Amino acid sequence: EPEVTQTPSHQVTQMGQEVILRCVPISNHLYFYWYRQILGQKVEFLVSFYNNEISEKSEIFDDQFSVERPDGSNFTLKIRSTKLEDSAMYFCASSDLSPGKETQYFGPGTRLLVL
Amino acid sequence: GNSVTQMEGPVTLSEEAFLTINCTYTATGYPSLFWYVQYPGEGLQLLLKATKADDKGSNKGFEATYRKETTSFHLEKGSVQVSDSAVYFCALTLFSGGYNKLIFGAGTRLAVHP
Numbered sequence: 097e098p099e100v101t102q103t104p105s106h107q108v109t110q111m112g113q114e115v116i117l118r119c120v121p122i123s124n125h126l127y128f129y130w131y132r133q134i135l136g137q138k139v140e141f142l143v144s145f146y147n148n149e150i151s152e153k154s155e156i157f158d159d160q161f162s163v164e165r166p167d168g169s170n171f172t173l174k175i176r177s178t179k180l181e182d183s184a185m186y187f188c189a190s191s192d193l194s195p196g197k198e199t200q201y202f203g204p205g206t207r208l209l210v211l
Numbered sequence: 212g213n214s215v216t217q218m219e220g221p222v223t224l225s226e227e228a229f230l231t232i233n234c235t236y237t238a239t240g241y242p243s244l245f246w247y248v249q250y251p252g253e254g255l256q257l258l259l260k261a262t263k264a265d266d267k268g269s270n271k272g273f274e275a276t277y278r279k280e281t282t283s284f285h286l287e288k289g290s291v292q293v294s295d296s297a298v299y300f301c302a303l304t305l306f307s308g309g310y311n312k313l314i315f316g317a318g319t320r321l322a323v324h325p
Contacts, residue, residue: 127311129312129313131313137317138300138315138316138317138318139255139300139302139313139315139318140315141312141313141314144311144312152312154312187254187255189313191311193311198243198262198304198311199245199257199260200257200304200311200313201257202247202254202255202256202257203254204253204254205254
């Protein structure tokens with residue numbers, strides 16, 4: 097069964113450093129998403145992406161964040177200058193919005209720790 | 212605004228007990244409703260879904276019915292197993308502009324003991 101993959105599984109970085117989280121969505125999906133989950137808290141929407149542009153972003157997704165689909169398979173989340181409060185699990189998801197197929201499939205996540 | 216409210220955990224049960232995890236929602240329009248499960252150390256997996264009122268989603272012995280009149284989507288299982296120990300998230304989506312962000316509840320941790 098096709099699945100969403102994410103790399104790395106864990107990332108430790110120093111405050112102020114840039115990080116890039118990578119995702120490979122399911123191959124025939126057209127919509128891509130990033131969510132995050134701070135430890136012990138709810139899963140929060142960050143951004144959705146379709147047709148090479150951002151469809152919607154939350155207030156969390158400020159100028160320090162960017163997303164990109166650099167080729168036909170990868171979908172990346174960049175945090176330009178990490179802060180302590182960016183420490184979280186980051187989940188990528190993808191979906192195909194054909195009728196009856198709107199389910200989002202999640203990757204296993206990248207645990208980011210900012211020191 | 213749109214939101215999901217779940218019963219607080221943790222829920223602790225003995226094996227073979229009956230499980231109910233309550234979920235209610237507030238939404239403008241007609242949402243699709245989902246239950247996702249997160250096993251320890253893993254990502255989110257879709258457990259079941261329902262896309263319109265009175266639909267029942269079911270999977271692995273779990274089921275939930277979309278109740279528009281009570282704006283609820285409670286998760287039930289007749290006989291839980293130790294392997295069901297996980298965090299369960301209720302979520303909704305509203306189709307808007309062709310994309311559909313998920314709005315999650317806070318999650319309910321279930322611990323099943325032998």
